[in-house]
Amino acid sequence: MSEETAASATPWxxxxxxxxxxxxxxxxxxxxxxxxxxxxxxxxVVRDGSGEMQCVAGxxxxxxxxxxxxxxxxxxxxxxxxxxxxxxxxxVGGVELGIQSLEVISLAPEYPITPKEHGVDYxxxxxxxxxxxxxxxxxxxxxxxxxxxxRDFMNGEGFVxxxxxxxxxxxxxxxxxxxxxxxxxxxxxxTQSGQLYMEAAAMAFGRVYCxxxxxxxxxxxxxxxxxxxxxxxxxxxxxxxxxxxxxxERLLVATVARVLERRGEDLKVIERDTTRLARVQGPFPxxxxxxxxxxxxxxxxxxxxxxxxxxxxxxxLSNRYDTPIFVTHYPAAIKAFYMEPDPAxxxxxxxxxxLAPEGYGEIVGGGQRMSSLxxxxxxxxxxxxxxxxxxxxxxxxxxxxxxxxxxxxxxxxTLAWIxxxxxxxxxxxxPRMLYRLxx
RNA sequence: UCCUCGGUAGCUCAAUGGUAGAGCAUCCGGCUGUUAACCGGAGGGUUGUAAGUUCGAAUCUUACCCGAGGAGCCA
Numbered sequence: 450m451s452e453e454t455a456a457s458a459t460p461w462x463x464x465x466x467x468x469x470x471x472x473x474x475x476x477x478x479x480x481x482x483x484x485x486x487x488x489x490x491x492x493x494v495v496r497d498g499s500g501e502m503q504c505v506a507g508x509x510x511x512x513x514x515x516x517x518x519x520x521x522x523x524x525x526x527x528x529x530x531x532x533x534x535x536x537x538x539x540x541v542g543g544v545e546l547g548i549q550s551l552e553v554i555s556l557a558p559e560y561p562i563t564p565k566e567h568g569v570d571y572x573x574x575x576x577x578x579x580x581x582x583x584x585x586x587x588x589x590x591x592x593x594x595x596x597x598x599x600r601d602f603m604n605g606e607g608f609v610x611x612x613x614x615x616x617x618x619x620x621x622x623x624x625x626x627x628x629x630x631x632x633x634x635x636x637x638x639x640t641q642s643g644q645l646y647m648e649a650a651a652m653a654f655g656r657v658y659c660x661x662x663x664x665x666x667x668x669x670x671x672x673x674x675x676x677x678x679x680x681x682x683x684x685x686x687x688x689x690x691x692x693x694x695x696x697x698e699r700l701l702v703a704t705v706a707r708v709l710e711r712r713g714e715d716l717k718v719i720e721r722d723t724t725r726l727a728r729v730q731g732p733f734p735x736x737x738x739x740x741x742x743x744x745x746x747x748x749x750x751x752x753x754x755x756x757x758x759x760x761x762x763x764x765x766l767s768n769r770y771d772t773p774i775f776v777t778h779y780p781a782a783i784k785a786f787y788m789e790p791d792p793a794x795x796x797x798x799x800x801x802x803x804l805a806p807e808g809y810g811e812i813v814g815g816g817q818r819m820s821s822l823x824x825x826x827x828x829x830x831x832x833x834x835x836x837x838x839x840x841x842x843x844x845x846x847x848x849x850x851x852x853x854x855x856x857x858x859x860x861x862x863t864l865a866w867i868x869x870x871x872x873x874x875x876x877x878x879x880p881r882m883l884y885r886l887x888x
Numbered sequence: 889u890c891c892u893c894g895g896u897a898g899c900u901c902a903a904u905g906g907u908a909g910a911g912c913a914u915c916c917g918g919c920u921g922u923u924a925a926c927c928g929g930a931g932g933g934u935u936g937u938a939a940g941u942u943c944g945a946a947u948c949u950u951a952c953c954c955g956a957g958g959a960g961c962c963a
Contacts, residue, residue, distance in 0.1 A: 483923080483924080483925095485921095485922045485923070485925050485926095486919085486922085486925090487919055487920055487921070487922060487925080487926085488918070488919040488920065489919080489920045490919095490920040490921065490922080491920090491922085492921075492922050492923075492925085494923085503922085503923075505921075505922085507920060507921095508920075509920095523914095524913090537921095539921085539922095539923080540923085541923090558914095559898070559913070559914060560913085561898075561899080561913095562899085563898090563899065563900095563912065563913055563924090564912085564913095564924045565899065565900065565911085565912050565913080565924070566899085566900055566901095566912095567899060567900070568899085568900075568955095568956090569955085569956065570895095570954090570955050570956070571899070571900090573955095626961095642963090663963075665961090665962070665963090667960095667961055667962065668889065668960090668961090669959095669960080669961060669962070670956090670957085670958080670959090671957080671958065671959080671960095672957080672958090673962085673963085674961090674962075674963090675963090678963060679963090680963055757961085757962095759959080759960080760958090760959080760960095761959095802963095810962095810963090811962075811963065812963065813963075814962080814963065857963060858963070859962095859963030860963085861963075862963055863963085872957095873963095884954085884955075885955095
C-alpha cells in the first residue's frame, strides 16, 4: 500500500471527537505542547485547537527516522500523527493516541511561552502566541458564545441587524475624546457609538441593533477599560424606559444561561465559580438614583447628590445583590444630551445603567431618547455642540418622532464578568489599551 | 493627567553597600508509562538608561525611559 493510499484511508479528526472513536485509526494534526521522554518511550501532548490529547510512542512503534525526528520535537512544533485511539483513564478526556506514524510539519525553535509562570507585560508582548494557551482559548470561546447569544436573542426578539459606520463626521456624544483620522481632504473620527445611527434605523425598521467596535481616546488605565472595545446597541421605536430595562434583563439572563449550558468545559478551564452565575435569574433590582444615593449615605459613604457614581460606589451598590442591578433616573446633567427628561422631575433623566455583580461595574448603559425637536435643539446648544452636525439627527424628530429607547452593552465587560476575569485585557484577542498597540 | 508600585540570565524570581544566584527554558548524557516527569552535566549577565555619592553600587540620590495597579471618564 502506498503512503498516499494509507493517508486517504485514515480520517483526519479533531481531538474533541477522539473520545467517540476509541479503537479507530485516526490522523491528528496539531502542535506539540509538552514532550516527555523516558528513553525508549515518549509522550507528546498535542493540541489542535479543539482540545489536547496525550500521544504515546515507543521506540518500536516508529521507523528509525521518525523516532529520531520525534526526539527532536520542541514545544509548538507542528506535527501530523497517525495511530490508534485507546481508552486510558489516566488521561484528561480518557483517550490517548498510540502513535504509529509521525510527520514533522515544522520544527519550532525555543518557544517564548513556557508552561511556567509569566508576567503580564511579557504575556501581552507575546499576545499572538499567548492565544494558544488553554485559558486564553477558553475565554475567547466564551466570548464567541456571548456574541452568538446576543445576536440570537436580538434576532429572536424581532430586531434587525443594521451595522453602523466606523468613520463618523463628528462626535456621537461630544463628551469623550475621539480618534481623528484623515478622510481624503476632510477629517473623520472613529466611532464611539453607533447609537445615533441606530436611532435613524429604528425609525425605519422599528427594532434594530448593531454590534461592532467602538473607539475612545480616553486616557483610562484600569482593569475595566479598553481603547477599542465591542458593543451591541439595540434601539427600539415606541419603547419606553421600562420596556428597554426589561429587554436588557431578558438578554442578560439568556446570555448567562447559554454560556452555562454550552461553555461548561471552558468555564471549568478558567476555574469560574458557576454557582454565582446560576443565581443570575430575573427580575433584577431596579434602583432609583435617589434611592441609590440614600443607600450609599446609609453605608457611610460620602457622596454628593447629583454626581455620577465612581467605581467604589458602584461596587458598594452591586455587592448587595447576586444579580446585575439597574440604576435608573440619573441626573440629566451627568448624562448624554439626548436623554429624555423624567416627566416626574425634569432634573432627572429616563436613563438606566446596569451594574454587574462582583464589582465588575457598568456593563450596560441606556435609556429613553429625547423625542422633542425643540428640547433636543436646546440641549445641543447647552452641551456646546454644533447644530449643523446634528441636522440629520434632528430630522428623526421632524418626521414622525416617537418615543424610543435603547442601550449599549459592552462585550468585553460582560465577558469579564461572566468569565470572572481580573482584567478586560484577556477578553479580546488583541486588546488596544493605553500604552499598548502591539501586537 | 494624577497617585502608588515595579524594571537583575530567554522566563519567574533571590541577593539591602563588599566575588550577581536558583528554578524553569536551551544544549549534552541517562531512563519503556510519563502527567509542569525525573536524574547528572554544560552554556547563559553592561542588574531599564544617564549622571552622582562612595575605597567599593543590583542595593543610596537625581533625572529620564518602559510597564503594572488605581483615580477621573466611560461599555
